[in-house]
Amino acid sequence: MSPREFEEVIAAGQRVEPRDWMPDGYRKTLIRQIAQHAHSEIIGMQPEGHWLTRAPSLRRKAILLAKVQDEAGHGIYLYSAAETLGADRAELTAKLLAREHKYSSIFNYPALSYADVGVIGWLVDGAAICNQVPLCRSSYGPYARAMIRICKEESFHQRQGYELLMQMMRGTDAQRAMVQDAVDRWWWPALMMFGPPDDQSPNTAQSMAWGIKRHTNDELRQRFVDMTVPQGEALGVRFPDPALAWNAQRGCYDFTPPDWAEFTAVINGHGPCNDDRLAARKAAHEGGRWVREAAMAFARRSAEQQTA
């Protein structure tokens, strides 16, 4: 593919594939976004994974286990998509551990009660769906195709979260209070997941011109609020935003933006759990060293046997 053909493919809304010519900036932007996304899926196993040994029933444990395993799978598809661009998975992991790569701000907040498992499914996976469904039409083929399966699984995750919360809201006053407390704590971080406001987002314009992103951060944040508020009303929870109100003229909800100073601190490593999350990731990576070495030794031996 020539540079001109690349422009034509982008203009026609078609897909760029791994062997096609692409501008260096396009490749770099994709590696940055896909790696950040993969790291988020892997680090994102931690807040809920924390509750696996304390799930309140066998059924809840089976559901949570399946969800956390799905997140690991998403990380693996995404690292594979990054590898089609020439990135090396081991290097991407090293950059994450060295704090040179980011991962989603949301996973730097603690999951303090079992209601948080429900609220993460409802709000965090809900936000992820709003952000990721348009990425199924992203211009880079392997990323877009990975998103299709990921979105199907996220949609199951969101429903299991909502169903858990429904059950808790039908329970005792103490259970309802746990749900409300979890909504109060996760609402603002969920809004931050969509990234900085459009006028402070250095990457959006170019990523949209290349068809990597299909909507701006603020458009998707608004879509999430509009989708989530009626679900919260059906559930019987309040959102911690007194300014949240339907605006008939705009045909969508008005809402208060999250605290962007907090967002900046969190993505720069100063959130409530950044150090714990990276320490746990590092320990898991070290703990898995023998598995990687054994797999490499097995691959080497199989190759030698084949040659012989």
Ligand code: BYC
């Ligand atoms: N957190 O110019 P901008 C999941 C960074 S996991 C941290 O708007 P862009 C799940 C941004 O990287 C799914 N950093 O950037 C798993 C950039 O920094 P650098 C996670 C953020 O890329 C387990 C700078 O701020 N989803 O579903 O155009 C359990 C300026 O931003 C954040 C994805 O990863 C943030 N929230 O747009 C449950 C989605 N926001 O790299 C659930 C894929 C911004 O220049 N990613 N930054 O140093 C995207 O869609 C886009 O990358 C973003 C940001 C919308 C996040």
